[in-house]
Amino acid sequence: METYTPQEIVTExxxxxxxxxxxxxxxxxxxxxxxxxSRLPKEQQEEISPKNxxxxxxxxxxxxxxxxxxxxxxxxxxxxxxxxxxxxxxxVGRDVESMIRDLLEAAIRMVNDIKMQExxxxxxxxxxxxxxxxxxxxxxxxxxxxxxxEMFFNNGNQPANQNHNVSDADIQAVKDKREILKxxxxxxxxxxxxxxxxxxDSNAMNDMLAxxxxxxxxxxxxxxxxxxxxxxxxxxxxxxxxxxxILAQQEAEKLVDFDDVKxxxxxxxxxxxxxxxxxxxKIAGKGSHGPDVSREGVQRDIxxxxxxxxxxxxxxxxxxxxxxFIAAGAFHVAKPTDLIPELQGRFPVRVYLxxxxxxxxxxxxxxxxxSLLKQYAQLLKTEDVELIFTDDAIAxxxxxACDLNEQTENLGARRLHTIMEKLLADIMFAASDYxxxxxxxxxxxxxxxxxxxxxxxxxxxxxx
Numbered sequence: 026m027e028t029y030t031p032q033e034i035v036t037e038x039x040x041x042x043x044x045x046x047x048x049x050x051x052x053x054x055x056x057x058x059x060x061x062x063s064r065l066p067k068e069q070q071e072e073i074s075p076k077n078x079x080x081x082x083x084x085x086x087x088x089x090x091x092x093x094x095x096x097x098x099x100x101x102x103x104x105x106x107x108x109x110x111x112x113x114x115x116x117v118g119r120d121v122e123s124m125i126r127d128l129l130e131a132a133i134r135m136v137n138d139i140k141m142q143e144x145x146x147x148x149x150x151x152x153x154x155x156x157x158x159x160x161x162x163x164x165x166x167x168x169x170x171x172x173x174x175e176m177f178f179n180n181g182n183q184p185a186n187q188n189h190n191v192s193d194a195d196i197q198a199v200k201d202k203r204e205i206l207k208x209x210x211x212x213x214x215x216x217x218x219x220x221x222x223x224x225x226d227s228n229a230m231n232d233m234l235a236x237x238x239x240x241x242x243x244x245x246x247x248x249x250x251x252x253x254x255x256x257x258x259x260x261x262x263x264x265x266x267x268x269x270x271i272l273a274q275q276e277a278e279k280l281v282d283f284d285d286v287k288x289x290x291x292x293x294x295x296x297x298x299x300x301x302x303x304x305x306x307k308i309a310g311k312g313s314h315g316p317d318v319s320r321e322g323v324q325r326d327i328x329x330x331x332x333x334x335x336x337x338x339x340x341x342x343x344x345x346x347x348x349x350f351i352a353a354g355a356f357h358v359a360k361p362t363d364l365i366p367e368l369q370g371r372f373p374v375r376v377y378l379x380x381x382x383x384x385x386x387x388x389x390x391x392x393x394x395x396s397l398l399k400q401y402a403q404l405l406k407t408e409d410v411e412l413i414f415t416d417d418a419i420a421x422x423x424x425x426a427c428d429l430n431e432q433t434e435n436l437g438a439r440r441l442h443t444i445m446e447k448l449l450a451d452i453m454f455a456a457s458d459y460x461x462x463x464x465x466x467x468x469x470x471x472x473x474x475x476x477x478x479x480x481x482x483x484x485x486x487x488x489x
Contacts, residue, residue, distance in 0.1 A: 028060045029053075034098065041094050041332040041395060042087045043388045048376045051078055052095050055349060055374065059297065077331065077371055079162055079305070080353040080360060082378025085437020088353040099449050100432075102132035105301040111323050125336040128298045134291035137281065144280040145273070152272035153210060156265065159220050161203045167209040198218045216266040223258045224271060225400075261290045287340045298348045301364045302327075306354030309363040322364045331371045381430070381437050387423035389438050390464060397445050401453075408456040410464055422448070425475055448474045 027035070034053035035046070042049070057077055062073045080088045089105060096103030106124045111456075118408055209215050263271065307322045328359070333346035352372055361375065381389070390398050398419070403410045426440045448471060 079372040085439040132294040148277035149274040308361035383427040
């Protein structure tokens, strides 16, 4: 796992998120503190808990994106959950411990992918041997004296001494054939040929539990039932190219010890996991009746998870003491002080994110590596259309988005998505007619396409 200085983290985040420097610095310091903690003696590590963060700001200003990019940057297990999805114990709905199970699942996938990549070369060699076994199976020499039990258990399908008369010349002929096939496989001359391969049939019990929402809530129940119901295989007719991938996957799974994966994943989730708890302001109210009755109860259920507890999962117990929690909310109605005091105390770092100004929206369109302008340009490039935005068009788009945010609901940068879709609807629909040409979007085109949004403010109320 790579280590970054706080300055390097902020620099990386700047590639995707415009502004919000206070929030970037806070998450960068929190992440660096994990690295610092890992360099301390074991007994001191246990004493240092992460400084959880609560981000306060309107929708569309980058709260989720900061947390998601942060986790991706350091290759840490990450899950985003919405506090409104949880219910107090005793109510129907998801319990708060499910977010820890989701985090561990993410860690399992991450570690398993790394392990599978490590054995990829070996798995491909073994897959090649299995392909040869399918295309040209080696005959087996058997002793003329068959096993006395064989006659009882071969179900009469084959004579007990079927292959005892295979000669050395026959075996050598098959070896020569296999060598020729091996060269053809490596030259990819057989990729379109069809062969039969054995694949594992999906476990109907796990599918049934998943459809009932019980796939994880009952711990090892699905695995236990799977042990009683032996794994079934079925034959699939696939091309050699597909078979190579299927067999390499099967061989890689055999080479990877899943017990090691589980142990590493648990350690990774415990020490490097990040949980983004969104919409926390929606459970900050203190309603006394109706649908609000469980709000404070959800906070009490979240509290021990954030404070540090042990959660039971089907892969083993996981401690939450050193998981980094980043909470976020708009807090338009409720205030951070409306959260129960104990929960407030577990989020000592409080960061306010600023509303996006016109200049920020213009930078969001221009600068990030994944900006909307670049995305649309890349999409149309697949149709051999070169999409070009003039400077005055970009400035006009930012102004329209800013005006709509001020005069209707403030959606932050999300407003740009709706504006861009409306702006480019015609060219996206008729892109094939412009193949090999340049399509220039200037201020006049922006004003023409978005005229309804600019003029009719009543209509704008209904546009996201």
